[in-house]
Amino acid sequence: MSTALKPLLPGSTLGVLGGGQLGRMWAHAAQRMGYNTAVLDPDAQSPAGLVSHHHIHTDYLDAAGLKQLAAVCQAVTTEFENVPADALAQLAATLPVSPAASAVAVAQDRAREKAHFVKCGVPVAPHAVIDTPEQLAAVNDNLLPGILKTSRMGYDGKGQLRVTTRDELNAGWAKLGKVPCVLEKMLPLASECSVIVARGRDGVMVNLPVQRNLHRDGILAVTEVFAGNVPDVLAQQAIEAAKAVAQELNYVGVLCVEFFVLADGALVVNEIAPRPHNSGHYSQDACDVSQFELQVRTMADLPLTQPRLHSPAFMLNLLGDLWFANTNAAQVEPAWQKVLALPGTHLHLYGKTEARVGRKMGHLNITAPTPEAARAAALQAAAILGIAPF
Structure with a gap:
């Protein structure tokens, strides 16, 4: 049963703990909708801080910094799960905070996370x-x-x-x-997938379509999203499990639930991320509502509408390795002009001035009228950038 909420309208200031790329993309979405943004992050050059109206350079548990953030904002969220839950709890004493410290604390501890999955009745390894x-x-x-x-x-x-x-x-x-x-x-894995859900304070919940993911060296490399990317029965199981996890947490905000698909076709919940997720970046260009807009809507108590995938999509993660693909020492900018000559390519770079091996520098979304065309363009882009085929 949903309850009518009084929304924070554009012109309000929304805040985020953490100044990384997820905060930066959230800030862009909030600003596009007419909100001011504030970032608390100890790094003076944080990607989100550089594009926000307010950038508070303090530690996450700094009392003065938290007080300053609370003074300028009408609501606060977080952009990565290792922000101290205590900081969220302190802010929650004076203004709406989503997700709640209690939910983030579960995601910060694998033992508590596993116990939560068991409590929800979702399959776990x-x-x-x-x-x-x-x-x-x-x-x-x-x-x-x-x-x-x-x-x-x-x-x-x-x-x-x-x-x-x-x-x-x-x-x-x-x-x-x-x-x-x-x-x-260790289980025999066939593939990996994830589901991003958004839940409002009124209990309304929506979800992005199931994302099929490829990881390399423990880091997401490729996400592919289109009708039939996973069997329909499996997709429905994943969506229901993700919603059960969010519901049991009384979650408010955007939540990613990651799954393993086993060799026998069974589904197992792996872990949760209490924030937008790398595997949901395609939604910026392939959906009518992105994961970052959903994050803004949940914070501001705006209506949540079920996102619609309007184009098949592939997302390529752009790691710092690509800046060193053709040299042993010097940093060389990848050939973006060749990539952007391909139809349906959308480049998102995070404003990080120094490339390092393994560092997330950006992502490339590829959309097309058909899954086959999207895959073909994604493989062409990967070849240009020096990303291994998939």
Whole structure:
């Protein structure tokens, strides 16, 4: 049952904790809709801070910085999950904050995240929580081979080790500093996909279409979205599971739920991101409402309409490696003019002045009338940029 809310209208100021590329694209969406934006980030050159009306250069838990943000904003969100939940909780004492600190805290801890999935009744990989030597010794052999992941501060494949034997498990836990970890049984994967949902304070929930994803070295490389990219039954299961996860959290904001598709066709929830997500970037050019506009709408208590995919799309992640594709030392700008000569290409760069291997520098969205045409153009763009084919 939805409840009528009083929206924050354009002209208001919306704030974000974190100044990375997700904050930058959120700021662009908010400004396009007529809002002022404020960013709190310790980096004076943060991509979002450089394009916002207000840029507060403090640590996320700095009391004066948080007070300043609360003074200029009418609502606040976050653009990455490792912003301290305590900062969100402090801001929530004086103004609307979405997502809530409690929801972000779940996403920050893999053990709590797994427990939440179990509570929601969504399928999850067999796993064990390892906080102590006793829990390590009690791990069932059936969980090996597995992937040992730190419970906190893990993203883009960081804080993870593959372990195949009990000796490797013991050594792996020591290598990770004997911090709290989760061991997940390694499952035979066929593919990966994700669903982005947006939920308002009134309980209304909408979703982007299911995104099929390809990861390389733990980092998203390619996303493809079109009707039939995953079987219809599987797509419906993923959407229902994602909505169940958001509903149980009483979530407000944009949430990405990532899934593994197993070799037997079964679906398993992997993890959540309490923010817009790399796999949803295609929505900027292929949907009538992007994930960033959905984030603005949830913050401002504006109506949520079900996004419509109007074009088949591919998204290529642009890592700093591409700036060093043809040289061993000097940074060379990729051949954007050749890429943009291809029909349906949309370049999004994040305003980062220094390219580094593995650093997310931008993304390329490719849209076309048919999935085949979109894939062909995406493969051409990949060849020009030095991205491995898919």
